[in-house]
């Protein structure tokens with residue numbers, strides 16, 4: 001099933017946990033059950049994101065008995081983005097899977113993700129996707145589902161690659177994807193950040209159908225306002241022309257139409273000189289042109305950002321190379 005890398009670790013499963021004491025043990029059991037058909041070595045990394053319940057004690061108890069389970073923990077609840085980043089840093093697997101602690105996605109899908117990744121070298125990461133044809137949703141409260149579906153539909157047009165589910169945690173990555181990214185998000189927007197950066201770097205993605213269901217135990221940490229804002233900001237960064245282009249063209253269009261009207265009044269002799277309408281038309285036309293220009297500048301920034309991502313990736317590769325050589329900077333000169 002697996003090809004071993006230098007670390008001898010084939011698969012890392014990362015599970016962020018904030019107040020998941022009730023779910024942790026059952027989740028580990030289900031995840032390990034789902035991996036029983038695999039032959040390679042795996043690790044499960046539980047990241048305690050500053051839980052305020054006894055998640056950490058529960059994790060320590062389980063990890064003392066099960067060598068496959070590793071704990072990463074830090075004080076203070078920062079968010080699932082931070083938890084995932086810490087998990088990625090600690091992970092050693094050639095394949096890295098992230099899944100949530102409440103079994104919103106049945107772990108048996110982990111095998112689907114891995115098998116899809118193994119279909120060929122042309123796939124670098126795989127998304128578990130409830131919103132693609134063949135995927136599904138069970139018992140998710142209707143308002144939450146509606147918001148999530150609408151959000152993903154908007155993102156489908158603003159993010160690259162026409163993806164059906166860009167906000168999900170349930171994914172599998174090849175090591176090289178994880179190693180190439182400098183991630184910054186602390187919250188749920190990390191899923192978009194990863195997509196955006198990985199696709200900008202030319203990594204290839206595939207979605208596979210999965211069923212998303214509502215958590216049975218513990219509380220969801222979903223915060224609507226924060227999530228909606230961060231996701232909208234993200235799509236504006238990704239495709240600035242959607243916002244600037246639309247508003248700019250509308251302003252310019254209205255300005256030009258009103259300009260035609262003013263010209264008509266002028267030639268039919270009905271225009272009172274000094275009428276505020278003339279100033280307004282000029283303002284609209286100039287404003288429209290300016291907003292469009294902002295869009296063009298933003299486009300340049302997006303392409304510069306891609307360039308920066310590539311440089312960051314090369315830096316990370318260089319760092320890895322130097323560390324592996326263990327010979328400091330001299331290693332490069334050789």
Ligand code: UDP
Nearest residue numbers: 016017018049079080083100101220221222
């Ligand atoms: N999570 C976390 N830190 C947080 C919020 C959530 O580590 O501040 C974890 C949580 O324990 C779960 C995953 O992120 O494993 C997804 O959170 P949740 O299931 O509450 O969100 P939803 O699935 O409802 O979007």
Ligand code: MG
Nearest residue numbers: 100102104215
């Ligand atoms: Mg969940």
